[in-house]
Amino acid sequence: MADKVKIKVDHLTKRFGDLLVLDDISFEVKKGEFICVVGPTGCGKTTFLNLLTRIYQPSSGELYIDEEPADPKKHNISFAFQEPSAMPWLTVEENLEFGLKIKKIPKEERKKRVDRILKLLGMENLRNAYPKQLSVSEEQRVIIGRAFSTYPDLLLMDEPYGQMDIKMRFYLEDEVLKLWKEFGSTVIFITHNIEEAIYLAERVLILSNKPAKIKENLEINLSRPRDVTSEEFIELRKYVTDQIKWW
Amino acid sequence: MRIKKEKISTEYKMKYSIWYHVLPFLSIGLLIAVWYLGSSSNPMIFPTPNTVLRRMIELSQNKLSGYTLIGHMGVSLLRVAVSLGLAIIIGVPLGVLIGWSRGVRATIGAVFECIRPIPMLAWIPLMVMWFGIGEKSKIIMIFMAALMPIVVNSYTGIKMISPLYLDVGKMFNASTEWQLLRSIVLPAALPTIFAGIRNATSMALMVVLAAEMIAARAGLGFLINRGMEVFDVSLVMSGMVAIGVTGALVAVLTNFIERKLCPWNRSI
Ligand SMILES: Nc1ncnc2c1ncn2[C@@H]1O[C@H](COP(=O)(O)OP(=O)(O)OP(=O)(O)O)[C@@H](O)[C@H]1O
Numbered sequence: 001m002a003d004k005v006k007i008k009v010d011h012l013t014k015r016f017g018d019l020l021v022l023d024d025i026s027f028e029v030k031k032g033e034f035i036c037v038v039g040p041t042g043c044g045k046t047t048f049l050n051l052l053t054r055i056y057q058p059s060s061g062e063l064y065i066d067e068e069p070a071d072p073k074k075h076n077i078s079f080a081f082q083e084p085s086a087m088p089w090l091t092v093e094e095n096l097e098f099g100l101k102i103k104k105i106p107k108e109e110r111k112k113r114v115d116r117i118l119k120l121l122g123m124e125n126l127r128n129a130y131p132k133q134l135s136v137s138e139e140q141r142v143i144i145g146r147a148f149s150t151y152p153d154l155l156l157m158d159e160p161y162g163q164m165d166i167k168m169r170f171y172l173e174d175e176v177l178k179l180w181k182e183f184g185s186t187v188i189f190i191t192h193n194i195e196e197a198i199y200l201a202e203r204v205l206i207l208s209n210k211p212a213k214i215k216e217n218l219e220i221n222l223s224r225p226r227d228v229t230s231e232e233f234i235e236l237r238k239y240v241t242d243q244i245k246w247w
Numbered sequence: 248m249r250i251k252k253e254k255i256s257t258e259y260k261m262k263y264s265i266w267y268h269v270l271p272f273l274s275i276g277l278l279i280a281v282w283y284l285g286s287s288s289n290p291m292i293f294p295t296p297n298t299v300l301r302r303m304i305e306l307s308q309n310k311l312s313g314y315t316l317i318g319h320m321g322v323s324l325l326r327v328a329v330s331l332g333l334a335i336i337i338g339v340p341l342g343v344l345i346g347w348s349r350g351v352r353a354t355i356g357a358v359f360e361c362i363r364p365i366p367m368l369a370w371i372p373l374m375v376m377w378f379g380i381g382e383k384s385k386i387i388m389i390f391m392a393a394l395m396p397i398v399v400n401s402y403t404g405i406k407m408i409s410p411l412y413l414d415v416g417k418m419f420n421a422s423t424e425w426q427l428l429r430s431i432v433l434p435a436a437l438p439t440i441f442a443g444i445r446n447a448t449s450m451a452l453m454v455v456l457a458a459e460m461i462a463a464r465a466g467l468g469f470l471i472n473r474g475m476e477v478f479d480v481s482l483v484m485s486g487m488v489a490i491g492v493t494g495a496l497v498a499v500l501t502n503f504i505e506r507k508l509c510p511w512n513r514s515i
């Protein structure tokens with residue numbers, strides 16, 4: 001995971017009619033980096049992700065993956081949705097296999113990957129369960145596993161733990177870190193929980209109020225596993241909180 | 248939390264499940280008891296369960312109009328099966344198309360919306376005038392009755408799919424409509440489609456009787472009608488009980504197929 005640039009966001013601007021939402025955003029993400037994006041509510045975080053997945057087109061500027069304009073047909077972009085989105089008619093195993101089947105990956109390789117992810121998630125004994133039989137956090141783990149299953153170039157997560165309580169959050173944060181390390185994916189993780197951002201990220205992008213600009217690009221150099229009660233951690237958390245509050 | 252609720256309800260279910268198995272027998276017993284009480288006054292008008300049962304046994308041994316009781320049941324069931332089969336083969340794809348394609352919805356879908364409020368029984372005279380009273384006309388009547396709920400449910404099932412699932416498909420870059428349809432839309436809609444098939448089955452059972460009462464030489468509807476013509480109350484009631492049994496058997500069969508087809512939909 002050298003310092004190769006994986007994603008380059010170049011003067012990205014998005015307007016909805018007269019409403020300027022993203023204002024000239026530029027930054028780079030290195031291959032295998034874990035980035036968290038935080039910002040005030042309604043500042044344009046989801047819009048930003050939708051530009052990356054090409055659900056929206058930018059008003060100006062461009063987004064490059066591996067030095068080519070992002071193209072979901074060419075690049076392998078994965079998305080972990082905020083809502084529980086496991087297919088109810090598929091078992092855990094089949095859910096993990098779902099994206100691989102659509103991408104027409106050969107059966108043997110599919111099985112290998114699914115087994116690997118099941119093992120990492122510690123869900124081997126639940127492989128034949130249907131989502132209805134799972135708890136909320138188990139289902140969310142399946143969704144995250146599914147997002148990793150295609151070995152994405154870029155994994156986008158839009159507040160995937162927004163509705164979970166603290167205990168589950170901690171647990172799933174460790175889970176996503178484990179998968180990230182194992183697969184070496186590049187992750188952009190959106191959250192408005194600052195503690196979560198600092199716990200997870202190698203770098204935190206702080207967005208300003210709408211129209212969103214990058215207010216600060218903050219390296220987090222804490223060693224892992226991080227201790228949320230340590231002094232440095234609390235310091236950073238306070239700092240980022242202030243950055244979001246004042247502009 | 249969702250987990251906790253489920254756990255509680257499973258425990259609860261386990262504890263009381265015996266009751267839920269016993270209660271149906273109790274209430275059926277009660278029904279038969281009431282039947283006995285009611286029937287004791289005038290056996291000509293209201294025969295006892297015994298009489299009806301004896302009549303059914305007799306009907307199973309001696310042919311009436313060429314068939315035993317089981318034979319008449321078979322005739323009615325065959326009509327239902329053929330029409331229902333046709334209705335499924337035609338109705339499911341049609342409903343899916345109406346739900347999936349705006350063009351089809353605007354054309355064929357609109358026609359369906361227009362026809363839908365006319366109750367099935369109102370079609371029967373028209374069918375008789377157009378197609379006569381033969382086998383073909385019966386099959387068409389039952390087919391029509393079964394088609395409506397199948398089309399409507401298939402269409403609703405498709406329309407009710409959460410866009411989230413389609414987004415998941417798009418995220419993995421499902422490239423063709425067929426891929427989305429096969430891997431997401433159809434399985435997501437299957438429980439609703441199946442509910443339509445179940446409705447269609449009860450519609451078909453109803454209309455087969457109506458059709459057989461109008462003109463037929465065999466079938467349960469014919470038996471009942473014959474009983475009415477000669478004021479043979481126990482024959483009428485034998486036919487009714489036979490229909491009840493047939494309906495129950497069909498329901499068991501549909502449930503079984505549904506559980507095989509949509510295993511995820513079974514309540515835990
Ligand atoms: N499709 C759209 N058309 C018009 N305006 C939109 C559209 N999508 C988003 N917006 C506007 O863009 C702004 C940013 O919305 P966005 O959902 O990206 O914010 P967010 O940072 O994700 O908010 P939250 O923290 O609530 O998730 C909002 O003012 C919203 O009204």
Ligand SMILES: [Mg+2]
Pocket residue numbers: 045046047
């Ligand atoms: Mg948002």
